[in-house]
Amino acid sequence: MVELVQQHPSGGYILEELRPGMAAEKIIQATEERIRRFAEASDDFNPVHLDEAFAAKTAYRGRIAHGLLSASFGSAVVGTILPGAGSIYVSQTLKFHLPVRVDDTVVIRITVVEVEQEQARVRLNCEGFVDGKLIMDGIAVVRVPRRRKPSAR
Template identity: 75%
Template sequence: MVGQHPSGGYILEELSVGMSAEKPVTVTEERIQRFAEASDDFNPVHMDEAYAAKTAYRGRIAHGLLSASFGSAVVGTILPGAGAIYLSQTLAFHRPVKIGDVVVAKVTVAAVDEESARVTLSCEGYVDGQLIMDGEALVRVPRRRRLAKG
């Protein structure tokens, strides 16, 4: 498990397969409300307890993409960190997330492509040790700066 790089981000040459980082984030009423406002997704399964109580979930659940965004926080601030640019992301959701759950977003380096400066990341989310979502991200990572020839 790695922590945040002192510079804010790892460069391509510092990354290797198997490096991982995680971040726990609590799902709160406020986060759900702000995500609904930011995304304009006011689906009542997320916003209305009376409605959600009548669904298979028996109560409100968080937006799937809210939970997935916690993985983005790991990618953008820890591994690879500052300078990493998302190119693509796949996601599969396995379990609902409720208000009060702590989502542990985990990112692991699965492949490093030196030629293209792209890194494949395995992305997972857990609540109480149970997998709630997983997928794969492709990110572009800065390289070590080459000295200008003079």
């Protein structure tokens, strides 16, 4: 059973609070500005992402967002909602099924699959959807804090 959760009041869940079936979602738009800024940050100026005339002649018949931009939306959920603050990526598998186009709205869903107590890690199912269609999926392994940092008060 899937239990949709919100961001923890502390900013992040600790290992002992996580269990299989917990899930979080975030809706993010693949805007023109995000695509341009991602190209600058990654130094990936492939014209299929930035040049409509070039992209129109490809198999995609128009511009598409960088695959790793879409994948980074999953990082937003992992780092801010589930598990949240303090979690660190160890690994990520990805499979892209459909392209994300300029101004598509992407729904990212992250679901806890397994909690590894000894290693303080969780396995997460990562999925992205546009208009209800699966555009990418994969498994992330994320290190999670065992306790919260004490308050500065």
